[in-house]
Amino acid sequence: MRIMRRIALGILIGVFLVSLVAELVAPGLYAVQFRDAPNAPGSREHLLGTDELGRDLLARLLAGTQVSLLLAPAAAFLATLIAALVGGVAGYLGGWWERLCLGAVDLFLSLPWLFLLLTARAMLPLDVSAWPSVLITFVLLGCLGWAASARIVCAGARALRYSDYILLARANGCSETRIALRHVLPNLKPILLAQFLISIPVFVLAEANLGALGLGVSEPFPSWGGMLRGLENYSATLANPWKVAPLALLLVVTSCFQMIFPQEGLT
């Protein structure tokens, strides 16, 4: 298992470094339109071919990787943090706190997530250049995508509240802060890790949905989500199979994320 973990970590670091190096070697290549070669297949000039505007797919894939590899985990981290706070407080303190927090969670879960995202994103400035649009999109995903995780964290924290070792700690005179930080939080780690890992691909796909509705990362900046939109046309994908590359990379990266964390801790 340890070897697999190392391989996965190596792949993740490799992918990220390659995307960084590519941007240093040829900055802004992802936006250049080679108008004489739209929809070109793989060649020496364009290893993965070009998109419908003649932009190098490899350059776009690597630039999109930077965005997705940095920001989707960051958004997942933000969402998990909020979930830990809300779910942890609700589960551990119980009573009115639990009702209040779970009420907020239920409210968030009852709202259609995509429409909530759309409304929130449409209220924020739209006429911004590419990088701010990227940041806005992922911060929004992090801020709105915590509710389901919070409910699971709450259930975990509630179970811990009545556990023997917490009762023992309390009987020994441990302060509530110490119990929360030294005993509850470490025991919630597997749940939080699982929620964090689940959130990454969800946020990548949520960004793709936002992009399809015009509220994602703006042109000409690429993102995995934006590139996955190219797959919605089944026949075009069959005709240009190199367009599957972003999907393949997404699968590899999310699988690697699953593998780099100790599985025994997740059970």
Place this chain on the structure above:
Amino acid sequence: MKRVNATLLILAPLISLWAMAQAPAGGELRFCLHAEPKTLNPLLVEDEASETIRYLTGGVLIRLNRRTHVLEPEVATSWKVSKDGRKITFSLRQGVSYSDGTVFDSEDVAYTIRALMDPELHSPTGDSFRSGEGSPQVHVIDSAQVSIEFPAPVAGLERLFDQVAILSSRSRQKELAVLGPFYVGEYKPGNYLLLKRNPHYWKRDARGQRLPYLDSVRLDIQQNRDIEALRFQRQEIQLINGLDAEYFERLSAQMPGAVQDIGPSLDTEQMWFNQVTSAHIPAYKKAWFASQEFRLAIAEGINRDDLCRIVFGGHATPAVGPVSPANRFWFNASLKPHPYNLYGTLRRLQQAGFRLDGETLRDREGHPVEFSILTNAGNKSRERMAAMIQQDLAQIGIRVNVMTLDFPSLIERMTRTFDYEACLLGLVNVDLDPSAQMNIWLSSASNHQWNPEQKSPATAWEAEIDHLMHTQASTDDSSKRKAAFDRVQQIVWEQAPFIYLVHKNVLTAISPAVQNATPVALRPQTYWNVESLTLAAERRASR
């Protein structure tokens, strides 16, 4: 004698069988609607799916021949427009019946016009007829003659009747009783509509055979264009009316004889800058957008040939102005598309006080030239055009941000909040006559997108356009109308309030099994002559 009679008795059925085999008849034509029809009432049509049903089922007084662009009599045998353009008198065809057998006469025309102009009904078709205060007066002269008098002249009055399907005033089936070649036989919402041959349809071919030849038309409701193309390949449907360039190329590789590029359509794709004075845009940007030189520079900084070649796979034509070359009479042939010339663009901008500072264009006060283009999300060709314009203008130091929004939000910004800087959209033209564009060109109009609903024209050239549009609408003299509208096109070219980009070509797919199909640029491109369409015998046999 008995032998002769016997021979005749044997030959007669054989001859009639042979004649039946020669006569084109039978079969079910299938194609797709891309959305659920919103209504089956022909007076309330405003979407494409409902328009298709109206075209296939509705009987009209006058029909515009989509190929020759000439008006032809249908259930009216002739018509006469008064000199002042306010009154039209129709002579009606005798012996015509609705699909349910109800007899057609002038009372039905009167009933339809009254319903059409009823303010309670809110008929989009009726809106085209509203010329002034008050309702039109319908006079039934006799069972075969009817006249309609409007409170004010209606420009190009007779061609408006191409959109008016005549309802029956007496039929119990209400709007489902039709005068057209087919009637709605079956409707499964979300699934399909089956139009059956109207047994009482009045039209016959040159040999006297009753039209239409087809038994039925099945309209499958299918939003997914990919599935539509696959079904066409499998011969499950026989027509695709408006193909995307991408699907056209794919089908052309697999079924080269089945697809056709008919040439430029009437539709336009254009961008414009927000010139609404109350819009929340910095004053220096408003000054750019109001500058003729700035707008022209942008018009010349866009490579239209590349847009046509890359976004539409070569199946589009660089646009000159609001009228497509497909509109042969009204197109101002003396105008040419704005030439793509980066050097000329920069020189023009420098003359207008802009300067290139490194890789950034700045105005007189030093503001970097940057604006956002708004377009509707999900429309791939517009998103791609915006991305290409972004790169074109980046070469002259202009930074463009592309914003895509869902259509309702876009319309909200475009028409109510005016919270946008530039917009890229298209306009679907269904009418050849410039009077249909009054709601765009008059400065007081709500669709005068760059600065709508002006109390008085904001600029001298808008005042001139107002005058010219009124002039062309108030005369019957086609040469005067043409001269006036040519000048409108010239002003639009010089002032570039709309920066016209391309006219998409009409791309169609017609199965080899369909006979007599002659696709044209006007809607409905493939089945405009549906009553003459037939299916090959082997196709009918294989069903």
